[in-house]
Amino acid sequence: MSCMLRLAIQKSGRLSEDSLNLIRECGISFVNSSLKLKTESTNFPLEILYLRDDDIPGYVADGVADIGIVGENVLVEEGKQSLTVEKLGFSRCRLSLAVPKTMEYDSIQDLNGKNIATSYPNLLQAYLQEQGVQANIHTISGSVEIAPSIGLAEAICDIVSSGSTLISNGLKEVERVFKSEAALIANEDLSEEKREILDKLLFRVHAVQRARK
Numbered sequence: 001m002s003c004m005l006r007l008a009i010q011k012s013g014r015l016s017e018d019s020l021n022l023i024r025e026c027g028i029s030f031v032n033s034s035l036k037l038k039t040e041s042t043n044f045p046l047e048i049l050y051l052r053d054d055d056i057p058g059y060v061a062d063g064v065a066d067i068g069i070v071g072e073n074v075l076v077e078e079g080k081q082s083l084t085v086e087k088l089g090f091s092r093c094r095l096s097l098a099v100p101k102t103m104e105y106d107s108i109q110d111l112n113g114k115n116i117a118t119s120y121p122n123l124l125q126a127y128l129q130e131q132g133v134q135a136n137i138h139t140i141s142g143s144v145e146i147a148p149s150i151g152l153a154e155a156i157c158d159i160v161s162s163g164s165t166l167i168s169n170g171l172k173e174v175e176r177v178f179k180s181e182a183a184l185i186a187n188e189d190l191s192e193e194k195r196e197i198l199d200k201l202l203f204r205v206h207a208v209q210r211a212r213k
């Protein structure tokens with residue numbers, strides 16, 4: 001079998017559809033099944049792995065996947081920005097602090113001594129420190145938005161895109177911590193063969209981006 005480039009994308013979440021659309025718009029065909037975790041293109045030397053977004057930077061750094069599409073939020077949280085090849089301009093979102101909509105909130109100082117649930121402890125800690133706020137960070141891996149209603153925390157810090165998850169959980173956005181978009185990342189020691197495939201892919205990605213403008 002000839003050389004293939006392994007691309008990791010988010011299995012299900014905000015980035016999944018946008019990532020698949022980019023690949024399709026690049027003229028790369030593949031059979032997409034929601035049950036399979038791996039698929040091969042029928043007309044380009046690309047294999048697609050469907051993973052949890054949080055796992056993508058680590059897999060690319062270790063070479064389990066050669067390249068990946070992931071949010072800068074995950075990359076920066078995990079300290080792996082150096083893997084970035086380029087920003088992709090889609091799946092824009094922000095990491096924000098939110099509190100129950102009934103809570104009186106005047107400034108970030110109101111979070112002093114409070115419990116904050118998040119999946120982004122590093123980004124949050126850096127922000128709180130910069131703002132001179134001391135709070136207790138509770139790291140949880142998902143369903144962060146329900147933390148206040150079950151008494152786990154007074155506030156949360158999570159990704160906001162449309163804002164509908166916050167609204168359905170009775171929360172209001174009070175501070176923006178970090179702005180993010182999708183980025184293409186690559187392993188730092190790709191073979192020459194793989195690098196050539198990546199260059200071909202990037203050529204197509206740039207054409208798609210020009211056409212979208």
Ligand code: PRP
Nearest residue numbers: 013014053158159160161162163164165
């Ligand atoms: C984020 C966040 C919410 C959702 C918010 O999840 O955790 O679940 O997006 O979007 P909305 O404002 O449009 O409602 P994400 O897809 O980043 O990944 P995750 O499943 O790893 O949390």
Ligand code: ZN
Nearest residue numbers: 013052053054
């Ligand atoms: Zn995730």
Ligand code: MG
Nearest residue numbers: 142143144159
């Ligand atoms: Mg989520």
